[in-house]
Each structure stands twice: as C-alpha cells, then as structure tokens.
Amino acid sequence: METGNVAIVLNAHLPFVRQPDYPRFLEERWLFESLSETYLPLLRLFGRLEAEKVPWRLTMAISPTLTAMLGDALLRERYAAWLGMQLELAEREVERTRDDPAIAPLALAYRELYTQNLEDFTVLHGGNVLAALDFYYKKGRLELMTSAGTQAFLPLYQAHPEALAAQVESAVVSFRSTFGRSPSGFWMPQLGWYPGVEEVLGAYGLQYTVVSTRGALLGTPTPIHGSYAPVSCPNGFTAFIRDVAATESVWSEAEGYPADPAYRDFYRDIGFDLPLEYIGPYIEQNQIRTFTGFKYWAVTGHGADKLPYDPAHASAKAVEHAENFLYSRARQARKAQPLMEHPPLMVAPYDAELFGHWWFEGPQWLEALFRKAQGTSELRFVTLAEHRREHPESFESVPELSSWGEGGYAGAWIEKSNDWVYRHAFKMIERMVELAERFPDESGLRERVLNQAAREVLLVQASDWPFLLKAGKSGSFARKQVEDAVTNFTRIYEMLCANTVGTEWLTRLEKRNNIFPAINYRVFRRKR
Amino acid sequence: MNIERLNGLSMEALCALAEKMGLDLPPALERVFAVEAILEAFEEDSAERRSPADAAAHIEEKKYSGSELDEIDASIDAAPCIARLYNETVVHLLARDPEWAFVFWDVREDEMDLLRLSEGFSGLFLKVIRDPGRDGRTGASFDVPVGEEDSQWYLQLPEQGAQYRVDLCARLGSKHRVIAHSNVVRAPRALLVDALGDLDPAAAELAALSGLERLEIVPLPERHPSRILGGFDV
Numbered sequence: 001m002e003t004g005n006v007a008i009v010l011n012a013h014l015p016f017v018r019q020p021d022y023p024r025f026l027e028e029r030w031l032f033e034s035l036s037e038t039y040l041p042l043l044r045l046f047g048r049l050e051a052e053k054v055p056w057r058l059t060m061a062i063s064p065t066l067t068a069m070l071g072d073a074l075l076r077e078r079y080a081a082w083l084g085m086q087l088e089l090a091e092r093e094v095e096r097t098r099d100d101p102a103i104a105p106l107a108l109a110y111r112e113l114y115t116q117n118l119e120d121f122t123v124l125h126g127g128n129v130l131a132a133l134d135f136y137y138k139k140g141r142l143e144l145m146t147s148a149g150t151q152a153f154l155p156l157y158q159a160h161p162e163a164l165a166a167q168v169e170s171a172v173v174s175f176r177s178t179f180g181r182s183p184s185g186f187w188m189p190q191l192g193w194y195p196g197v198e199e200v201l202g203a204y205g206l207q208y209t210v211v212s213t214r215g216a217l218l219g220t221p222t223p224i225h226g227s228y229a230p231v232s233c234p235n236g237f238t239a240f241i242r243d244v245a246a247t248e249s250v251w252s253e254a255e256g257y258p259a260d261p262a263y264r265d266f267y268r269d270i271g272f273d274l275p276l277e278y279i280g281p282y283i284e285q286n287q288i289r290t291f292t293g294f295k296y297w298a299v300t301g302h303g304a305d306k307l308p309y310d311p312a313h314a315s316a317k318a319v320e321h322a323e324n325f326l327y328s329r330a331r332q333a334r335k336a337q338p339l340m341e342h343p344p345l346m347v348a349p350y351d352a353e354l355f356g357h358w359w360f361e362g363p364q365w366l367e368a369l370f371r372k373a374q375g376t377s378e379l380r381f382v383t384l385a386e387h388r389r390e391h392p393e394s395f396e397s398v399p400e401l402s403s404w405g406e407g408g409y410a411g412a413w414i415e416k417s418n419d420w421v422y423r424h425a426f427k428m429i430e431r432m433v434e435l436a437e438r439f440p441d442e443s444g445l446r447e448r449v450l451n452q453a454a455r456e457v458l459l460v461q462a463s464d465w466p467f468l469l470k471a472g473k474s475g476s477f478a479r480k481q482v483e484d485a486v487t488n489f490t491r492i493y494e495m496l497c498a499n500t501v502g503t504e505w506l507t508r509l510e511k512r513n514n515i516f517p518a519i520n521y522r523v524f525r526r527k528r
Numbered sequence: 529m530n531i532e533r534l535n536g537l538s539m540e541a542l543c544a545l546a547e548k549m550g551l552d553l554p555p556a557l558e559r560v561f562a563v564e565a566i567l568e569a570f571e572e573d574s575a576e577r578r579s580p581a582d583a584a585a586h587i588e589e590k591k592y593s594g595s596e597l598d599e600i601d602a603s604i605d606a607a608p609c610i611a612r613l614y615n616e617t618v619v620h621l622l623a624r625d626p627e628w629a630f631v632f633w634d635v636r637e638d639e640m641d642l643l644r645l646s647e648g649f650s651g652l653f654l655k656v657i658r659d660p661g662r663d664g665r666t667g668a669s670f671d672v673p674v675g676e677e678d679s680q681w682y683l684q685l686p687e688q689g690a691q692y693r694v695d696l697c698a699r700l701g702s703k704h705r706v707i708a709h710s711n712v713v714r715a716p717r718a719l720l721v722d723a724l725g726d727l728d729p730a731a732a733e734l735a736a737l738s739g740l741e742r743l744e745i746v747p748l749p750e751r752h753p754s755r756i757l758g759g760f761d762v
Contacts, residue, residue, distance in 0.1 A: 040586070071589075077619055156622055158713070159620075159711040159713075194716075195714075213738055213739055213743060214743050216716070216718075216743060217735060217738060217740060217745055218717050218720060218721065218741070218745065219718070219719065219721070220721050221721060221722065221732065221734075222720055222721055222722045222727060222728075222735065223729040224728060224730070224734070225729075225731070225734050226731070226734035226735045226736075226737055226738030227738035227739070228737070228738065235735055241686055241738075243738075244738065244739030244742055245739065256667050327754035332737070335733060336737055336739055339730040339733055339734050340730075340734070400716050401623065401714075402716070407625055408625075408626060408743070409624065409625035409626070409716055410623065410624050411624055411625050411628075412620070414622060414630050415624075419630055419632070419680065422622065422630075422632070423613075423614075423620075423680075424610065426620055427614050482608050484609045487610060490610075502728070515641065
C-alpha cells in the first residue's frame, strides 16, 4: 500500500468580462492569455499523458463565470482573432530577432506556440474547450467541481440566505447544463468557509469542498488527523484540507519553485520594452502598454538586468522541481502515516492560471510530476471524489471561518479600499428579495426583467472586484463593474416600481450580460 | 509598477502619473529623478496596501495582468457615480477576522431631522452587544460614539468566538433610543479549540505536522484569560 496520497486541485476562474459594445477590450485579454498559456497547454498535457498511458488524476474547479466565457460564441470568435494578431506579432518578432542568437529561437518558439494554439482551438477543439475538459471528466481522469455563481466570498453573505442560494443554484444549474451531470464538489471562492455553509451546499446535493489549513485546524473539535485527512460536517458534507507545505512549495512567491532564476520572467515583456511605433498595433489603443506574452528573459534575480531565457535549462529545472515535490511529499507522508489508520492525504490547491500564465513552465512541472510518480509506489495521485469514495468515513468536525487570503480570514475582501461595495450589494439583495416576493409568478417580458435583475445582483457579488480594488490592479475597472451592476439593477428596480419597462435597453443589457441564461429570479424568494 | 514600465513611458505620461499620485515634481526635473520619485511613492503606497506575507494574493493578481494604466487607475479615487447612501435607517455588521468587524449604517433623513429636534439629543452611538440573546435580552455591551456624518466604522471585538450585534442608538439626555439593530455575527477564533495537552498525542503531532507553527496558530492555553475589555455594561 502507498505511503500517501496527493490531490492536485486547480481553481480555474476568471471574472465575467464580456464587452460586445467595444471592438476590443483590454480585460478580455485575461481570458485570451489564460487560454493560450494555461488551458490549451494543459489540454495538450492531458493528451500526452493519455497517449502514453501515464496515470494521472487532477481535480479542477471550473467557475461558472469562466464556463460562461469559454462557451460564449463572441468571446471564442474574439479569441481566434486575437490569436491571429499574436501570430502576426510572432512573425514580426521572428524577423526582428533573426540576428540575435539568444532571442531568435525564443521568437520561433512563440510562433510555434501560437500556431499550435490556433490549430488546437479552432480545429482540434472546434472552439469548445469545455468539451475537451468534459472528455477527460467522463474518462475519470479529471474531476470537475463547480464554484459559486460569480465567486462571491460567501462568509460575507451569511446574513443573506437568498444570495447564498442564488450563488449555489446558479453554479449547479450552469454545471449541469454544461457537463450533463450534477456536480458533487464545490470550490469555496477564495477558500472562504464559514460554519453553517455546509447546510446550504448540502441542500443542493453538493458533497465536498476544500478549506484552508487554518480553518480546519481551528475547527470544532480539533481534527484528529490534522490536515492529512478530510473532516466531515454533521450533515455529511466533507471538507478536504489544504496542505501547507505542498501549497507553499509552489505558491510561495519568494521561495516557491516559480521563483527559480532559470524560469521565464513574468514581468519583462516586449509590450513594455519595445518602441510604441513597433508594438502599438498589438497593445491597447495603439498606446496603452500591456503584456503581449512575448517574454524573452529569465527570472535571473531581483534586478532589472535579466539573462536571456533558456527553455531547455528551464525544462530541466521543472523536472528537478517535480522530483523535489514528490520527494518532499513522500517524506511528509512517512512522518504522518504511522500516526494514522489510512495513508495521509495531501491536498494541494492552486489557481489554475499559476500554471503556464504566471509560471510558464508550470504545465511541464505537472507533467513531470505524473510521469515521475508512476515509477514510485510511495505516492498516489487521487481526485477528491475518488478519495471520498475510498474513505467515506471521516472525523466529524466543522471548520472555522477562514480563507486563503491575507491574514486567513475575510480581511482581503473587506478593508478601506473595497468596503463600500457591501452597502450596495446588500441593498441590491434586499431589493431583489422584495421584487421576487412582489412578483412571484411573472412570465414574458416582466420575467425577463426580473431575471436580468437577478443576474446583476450576482455580478455585483463577485469577490474579484474587492480583490482588485485592494490589490490596486485594474482598480478602476473593478469599480466600474460594481457601479455598472448597481446602476443596471437600480434602473430595473425603478422600472418595476413604476410599472414601465424599456425593452430596447433591456435587450441590450441581456445581450451584454448574458451569463446564466437559465436563471430563475425566484431563487431570491425569502428563505426564512 | 516597476522601473522598466516607467522607463517605457513618455515624459508627459510620467508627469500625468506624478500628478495623479499627488507628487509635486519641479517643472524641469530630469527624467531619471521623476522615475525615481514615482517609484518611491508607488512603493510606499504598495507597502501600505500589501502585506509581505500575502504571497498567494500576489500570485493571484498575475492572472489579472493589465496595462501600464493599472497603477495609475488604482491611484485615482474616482468619483462615485452611484448614490453613496440609500436614505434608509439600517445597520449591517460583518465579521472580518477574530479581532475586527466592519459596521455600516445610515439613518433616513426625516428620521434624523426628528432626532435632532428631540429633547436632549446629543448624538448617535453604536452599542456593541456581546452574545445577544434570542429572547430579546442583551448580553454585555460597550458603546462607540459616532458622528452624524459617519456611516461606517471598524470595530475591535473583545472576544473571539463570541457573537455580536450592533444597535445604532441616539443619545437622548441620560437615556437612549435604539434606531436600528444589526444582524448577529460571530467573531471567528484564532486559537485552537483544544489545548494541545488535551489532544491525543498522535493528533497533537499531526496538528504540528500540518503547520500549526507556520500558521502561527496558538493552542488554547490551559487557563484562558478573559480578553473582555473593561467598560462593558452588563
């Protein structure tokens, strides 16, 4: 029997950004970059492992907002067009760097990457990345979980059961319509757990989640296996526990593997380095410098002077780091195993975009992990659902309120830069409940209006906006997203109060914010 | 914002950025000094915004890779285009961490006008009530005076694991009137629910192996001193 089990969990999420009113929109690049550097490379990795019969198991939480964007015809079309632009830039880069022996091979590699991405996206997957993920889901290699409708940080909505129900119901419906079956796992956005949320999740047939180590260790009672086995709440809902050491070896910005000098540097990008007259057509509005994805330098060190990136050296390092990860987990398991009846489980949850987008070699590291693990009997990779089936009995404990954010609680989502959001979000929820109570049996146009109102309430709750406001990244965009949702909702509320509906405006809004097509506003009917 | 990005900006863009950041740069300042001043100011601002221990959050930011305008935009406190308040009488309470809660409130304008005309009215205050009973009886409490123009506050909670409610009150002479009740929140704990000595030795060792020390989680002391601050009305 193996000494320990490892569950890699990837959180695949981006906030809903879709701006059909603009021909190009800066923040839509978040999706395009993650497709190019994370999701398509991951699918290639899955394909290689399958072809070579390497055993692999991965759990991926795919958020309803990302699901909606990956399935959206307009964004698919825009992504293909964006790839065309990247290929044009790649051609120019090949030409520009042809006499630079250190950079020229990198430009060629980027041309190959974007050619491959275009081929995979348009031909192999027919634009449907979700179907590709579903293929591995149905095969049992990839376990898919859902997450809250718009990634609301749920502990802050405890006092609003209708909003919680809407977040969970919209997620379950979205998952079912995309993958044809009900999800059993639910990713708590930002690992934001609070005692009692298990009742909400259990009511929708959800069975398990992942919580932070802090939240679990502070649970009532203290878990007898530490973070090495999941705990079960009194209603049978299972909370898997994040492993600190496994997480930090990858996640730590300063000491994690991605900080190694051999890897590709995330920050140095020709979008910032090259003259505007050259790079203009490939950045925003020909003048707003942004990342292009063409990065030629290695991490090297903290200074501005970087060494050219050496892909072969970086690949070798990724393999070395995979071996180190396996060695460290095996050592960890050997310490814990004698103290337990079952092999200890180490759950390693990461943001999916860490792999490839930020840590360019991340997918190579993952691939090496599965390849190297097949040669050892000490460690076995499992999905969370698989582990739950194999070990249905868990110690009963309820984790404490916690998250994976700064400080371990709710502080990252409620501080001076973002606390103003909640006054509006709560008011919208309160008014939405009022509308759902006043108009419980609407159909036709009024039902459409109410459903759109419900969408706007969900959109305002996204934890991405407070996070961005705090981080100071795309802060004004985040503020605008909140303000837009508030304005749209308030207009609908006032229209309904005045018994008038602007159909043209409504249709435009439905087309823009087209997430959750099957939403039922009645989910906001009073719960107590 | 880093030196490479700043070096890529025109002098006009640098001046605009400096202005937005509230820096007063001399008109003929050399470019290199302008970059230095902006970088310094930005680092100070970032240091305030971020904790060095917040590595996971820093990494998460990378997926929102944006443009050179990211930091400029974030430096602007854009004028809100939505109503700041809703002219309602309400108070909401949110638990932030074991020590702090966020409370926000509002009083309807006509109600506030009436209060001002009330005999003995001397202002508003928040009554922070620990373990409010379901039967309407209240537990220990303390008062936090607030200004009439205030609408939100961060409250330090004296005891982790306890439940709290906030009543928004008007002081009327030696008496007070409750204007609104908040929801009840529970302050999360930062201490283990058990003393390590009370745990099975294997469980204590597994807790240690799980990173108890690294997370700076403190086991419950054998005798846990009350952290209730003085000044409570019971």
